[in-house]
Structure formats: C-alpha cells, structure tokens
Amino acid sequence: MIAFWEQAWFWPSISVIVGLPLLLLLLTEVQSSLERRHNPMSKVVALLRNAVVPVIAILVLSVQVTDAVDPGRPVVSQVIATVLGFLLIVFVLNGLNILMFTNARKGTWREKIPSIFVDIARVILVAIGLAVVFRIVWGTDIGGIFTALGVGSFVIALALQTAVGPIVAGLFLLFEQPFRLGDWLDIGGTRGRVVEVNWRSVHVDTGEGILITPIGSLAGASFTNLSRTGGTFPVSTDVTFTTDDPPAAVVALLERVASGLPQLYTGTRPKAVPAGGAAYTVSFQVRGPSQEADALAQFRMWLWYAARRAGLGLDGDTTDDFVTDARRDEALAAIAATLYLSGDDSVALAPVVRLERYAAGEVIHRVGTVPDSVRFVLSGSVDLRVPFEDAELPATRVEAGDYVGQTALTREALLTTATALTEVSVLVIPATALDQIVRSTPALARDMGDVIDRRRAEVSAAVSAHVASQQNAVTAS
Incomplete structure (x- = not known):
C-alpha cells in the first residue's frame, strides 16, 4: 500500500495549503508599499493577489481531484484554465500598459501615442491571447479562425474603403498629435477649446456651443493650433x-x-x-x-x-454727464469740513478741481510715483497695496470720505499702489491749490501729516506680518 505522502495529490496540495497564504501575504505587503508611493502598479499587483494567484491554486487542486475521479473528462479543469488564461492576459496587458504608457516621460514617443491606438492594440492582443488559450486548453484549431478573419477583414475593408478611409486618416492625425485636450483651435474661422477627442470626432467648445468636427474632415483640412504660439x-x-x-x-x-x-x-x-x-x-x-x-x-x-x-x-462721443458743475459743487461741499473750507474758499477752489471716475481694477496711483494732486474718494472703495519681493501685500482700504495721493504736498514718492475695488468717483484737487490752503490752515497740514504717518505705519505692519508668516511657515516645515 502506498503511503499518503507518496500519493500524486499530496505535494501539490501541501504547496497550495502552505504556499498560498505566504504568497498572498507577500503580495499584500507589496501592494501596500506601492499604494503608499501612489504607484499605479499597485492595481496590477492587486489583480495578481486577488484573482490570478487564487485561480492558480484552485486549478492545481481541481486537476488533482478530476484526475483521481474522472481522468478522461477534466471539463471543470479546462473551464478554470480558460478563466486563468484570460486573467493572465489582462494581468500582462495592464502591466505593460502601465510600464510603457502610464509612466511615459513627457515628450517621448510613448507619451505621444493616442489612447485609441493603445485600446485597439489591447483588443487585438486579447483576441490573440484568447485564441492561444483555447488552442492550448481545448485543442481548438485556430489556424482556420485566423484565415477566416483575414479574408473577412479584407472583404470588409474593400467594401468600406470610402467610409473607413477618413477614419484611418483621422487616427493617423491623432497619432501625430497636432493638438491636445485644452488646446485652442481655429477651424475655418471658428475658434474654440478642445474638450473631447475620440476616434470619430473632435469636440470644440466655441463659447456659444460645442462644435463637433469629424476627425476625418479635420485630417483633410487646415486648422490653426492657437495654443502653440511660443507662450504668447x-x-x-x-x-x-x-x-x-x-x-x-x-x-x-x-x-x-x-x-x-x-x-x-x-x-x-x-x-x-x-x-x-x-x-x-x-x-x-x-x-x-x-x-x-x-x-x-x-x-x-x-x-x-x-x-x-x-x-x-x-x-x-465727447459728452460726459458725470462731469457737471452741480456735481462738482456738491463734492466740494462734502469735503469742505475735511479741508476746513469756508463758502468763499469753495467758490475759489471750484475752477481748479475736477471729477473723475475709475473702473474696478484700474490703478489710480502707482507705487514709487510722486502724485501731483490729491484725490478725495466720493464713492466706492480703493485698495492700497505695497509690493514686497514677488507679492503685493494689502496695506489698507480707502473708503468714501478719505483720500489718496496725500504725499503730493510733501513731494514724496508713494509707498503703495492704489487700485479701485469697485467703480470709484473722486474729486481731484491739484497740489498747488492745496498748498495755498495749507499755508492758511495749519490744522489741515497737521491732519494730512497724520494720514501720511498712518499710511506708513500700515505699510510697515503689512510687511512685518508677511515676514512673520513666512518665518512661521519655514519653522513649521
């Protein structure tokens, strides 16, 4: 009598019982390591761990059982082997796809190959792989199948030559990659951004709708890629x-x-x-x-x-309904208290002042310039920013009732850039006119000096806060 450890099924079974858990444990660690590094190969290892290896173990055990029970008809083993063959094909193709195309460096030929070609090649390889699996597992004659497919493909190609020709030309256009998703094209005078590319057509967002152009028509026509103009x-x-x-x-x-x-x-x-x-x-x-x-x-x-x-x-159009004498006099009356103006002073000042409006985003004063007038804000908001290194730091905001360009009196360069946050209307008073008012009104000179000092302090505080935040970020990192 043969001992059980000498039976044909013993060592294969022991290999599965002992080797399968160890191999699964090893593949789990490998998969976890790849996932931590965000490596796309982790999906391939997961397929190997969750599907390929268990099916191999099932096939080994199935062969032992079927050989012992019914050696002449191992249909179950053939079905399992077919499933294993398909899983191996998927495993190999996914691995090759990641190694060759997913991790392709920018600018290489692998990165330039359109995905449609990769998909077609994958389908062909899957078909060939399944044919080989059926030949090995089931003993199918695949020579006749390939012959029939070749003759049939030739006949179909002749019948559909006119219809397929533009598609093939379009596929070669995709291989050349004269544009990519996100590029802007000019197609026959129509401009738009490429939002989708497939084997049949290119979808271009023109802003008024989606222009769908057949890929074959695009291959036979001229178009301009507006996104490849050297950066400008x-x-x-x-x-x-x-x-x-x-x-x-x-x-x-x-x-x-x-x-x-x-x-x-x-x-x-x-x-x-x-x-x-x-x-x-x-x-x-x-x-x-x-x-x-x-x-x-x-x-x-x-x-x-x-x-x-x-x-x-x-x-x-030379008219401007905003600039009127009535609105100018109203603006002077609004700032009379700020400038310590009497009624006669306002009348004397009226001919030399003017009204201005700025759109949101317009620069009213630039940093480093010496203003020749002071602009009193009548409506809207003005943002004052100080340039520091490669950034512009917010210093303060000027609202209606305040003014910008205060250094016009001291003939000093501005420390900030004044930008309109909303539509802003201002009353512009030349520095020469303010000089005369200041000479007779010491309180106004003191007030404007306080504003200059306050703006300097705001600039200093903005820079100090920015430097402190940078130091804190460096310390935290």
Whole structure:
C-alpha cells in the first residue's frame, strides 16, 4: 500500500495549503508599499493577489481531484484554465500598459501615442491571447479562425474603403498629435477649446456651443493650433475716436490702458497705431487664447473710463454727464469740513478741481510715483497695496470720505499702489491749490501729516506680518 505522502495529490496540495497564504501575504505587503508611493502598479499587483494567484491554486487542486475521479473528462479543469488564461492576459496587458504608457516621460514617443491606438492594440492582443488559450486548453484549431478573419477583414475593408478611409486618416492625425485636450483651435474661422477627442470626432467648445468636427474632415483640412504660439497669444482690436482728438494723445492713452491689463504677458508692451481717419488699432500679447475674451472685455471697459478722464471722444462721443458743475459743487461741499473750507474758499477752489471716475481694477496711483494732486474718494472703495519681493501685500482700504495721493504736498514718492475695488468717483484737487490752503490752515497740514504717518505705519505692519508668516511657515516645515 502506498503511503499518503507518496500519493500524486499530496505535494501539490501541501504547496497550495502552505504556499498560498505566504504568497498572498507577500503580495499584500507589496501592494501596500506601492499604494503608499501612489504607484499605479499597485492595481496590477492587486489583480495578481486577488484573482490570478487564487485561480492558480484552485486549478492545481481541481486537476488533482478530476484526475483521481474522472481522468478522461477534466471539463471543470479546462473551464478554470480558460478563466486563468484570460486573467493572465489582462494581468500582462495592464502591466505593460502601465510600464510603457502610464509612466511615459513627457515628450517621448510613448507619451505621444493616442489612447485609441493603445485600446485597439489591447483588443487585438486579447483576441490573440484568447485564441492561444483555447488552442492550448481545448485543442481548438485556430489556424482556420485566423484565415477566416483575414479574408473577412479584407472583404470588409474593400467594401468600406470610402467610409473607413477618413477614419484611418483621422487616427493617423491623432497619432501625430497636432493638438491636445485644452488646446485652442481655429477651424475655418471658428475658434474654440478642445474638450473631447475620440476616434470619430473632435469636440470644440466655441463659447456659444460645442462644435463637433469629424476627425476625418479635420485630417483633410487646415486648422490653426492657437495654443502653440511660443507662450504668447496676440490680441488686437480696432477702436475709433473723433478726428479732433490728437493722434499722439490717443495712441498714448491706448497703450497706457493696455499696459495695465492683468492678462498682459510679462515682458511685452502694447502697440497702438493710427489706422486712418478716426480709427486706431491696438495690439498686445496675453498668456493664451483662453484669456483673449477677458482681456478685450476689460480693455474696452477701462478705455471708456480713461477716455472720459482724458477728455477724448471714444466712439465719437465727447459728452460726459458725470462731469457737471452741480456735481462738482456738491463734492466740494462734502469735503469742505475735511479741508476746513469756508463758502468763499469753495467758490475759489471750484475752477481748479475736477471729477473723475475709475473702473474696478484700474490703478489710480502707482507705487514709487510722486502724485501731483490729491484725490478725495466720493464713492466706492480703493485698495492700497505695497509690493514686497514677488507679492503685493494689502496695506489698507480707502473708503468714501478719505483720500489718496496725500504725499503730493510733501513731494514724496508713494509707498503703495492704489487700485479701485469697485467703480470709484473722486474729486481731484491739484497740489498747488492745496498748498495755498495749507499755508492758511495749519490744522489741515497737521491732519494730512497724520494720514501720511498712518499710511506708513500700515505699510510697515503689512510687511512685518508677511515676514512673520513666512518665518512661521519655514519653522513649521
């Protein structure tokens, strides 16, 4: 009688009973380590641990049982082997996909291959792998299958040559990758951002809807990738003034307004040129096509306010209902107490003051400049910021009843940049006119000196708080 440890089933069974828990424990540790490093291979190891290895163990035990009970018909083992073959195909393909494409370095050929080609190759490999599995496990003649598939594919290709040709051309376009998701394209005069690319079409968001262009049509036509312009994107617009406006003043105004746009590409300068008659063209560079619409909208809004302040007739309109004698006198009456003005003083001051309005985001005073006038805020809010290293730190906010440009009296450079937070209306009083008032009103000189000292203290506090926060961040890290 043969001892049980000498039976054919003994050692394979012992290998499963002992080896399976140990192998699962090892794969669990490997998977946890990969997950902690956010490595995508952790999913492949999970497939190996949760599916492949257990099915191998089941197959080993099944073979022993079926061989002992019914050696002639191991159908159960064949089914398990087929499942194992499919799992091995998935395991190998997922591993290759991660090693070759998921972790591909930017700019390499692996990173440039469109996902559609990877998907097609995966389907083909799965089909070949399953054919091999059926040949090995079930003894199927796969030669006839491949022959039939080859002949059938040839016939289908001839029948669908016209329909499939554009699709193939589109697939080669995808392989070339002249654009990617997020790029801005100009297709036949229509501009938009690419939001989806598949094997059949390209979806472009034009801002007014989604333009769906067949990939084959795009492969046979010309288009412009607006996102590949070397880092800058040119923007230009035409504006008109009146023929009475001095061209030099108009050009200077256009370039000054455009130079303050937050979308302006760093290191570039706007350019404005007369286009004949009352027309002008202004051009500037932004950081990408996605900023074109916002830059133009902000430019046109700022230009309206700046043209009114400069007395130039944008779009041929020289009227300004905001600047009236009644509103000017009302503004003087509102600040009379601040300037210690009597009735006669206000009347004498009226001819030299003026009203101005600023749009939200416009700069009223820039840091480092010496103002030639003081601007009393009548409505709106003004943000005062101090530049420090590569940032602008908030110092304080000026509301209606306060003023900016207070160093006009001392002829000192400003320590902060004053920017309108909302639409702001101000009354502008020249420094020469304020000098005369200060000479006769010592209290006003003392008040303005206090404001200057307070603004300096606010700047110092903002810088100190920023430095302290940086030091705390360094200490915490």
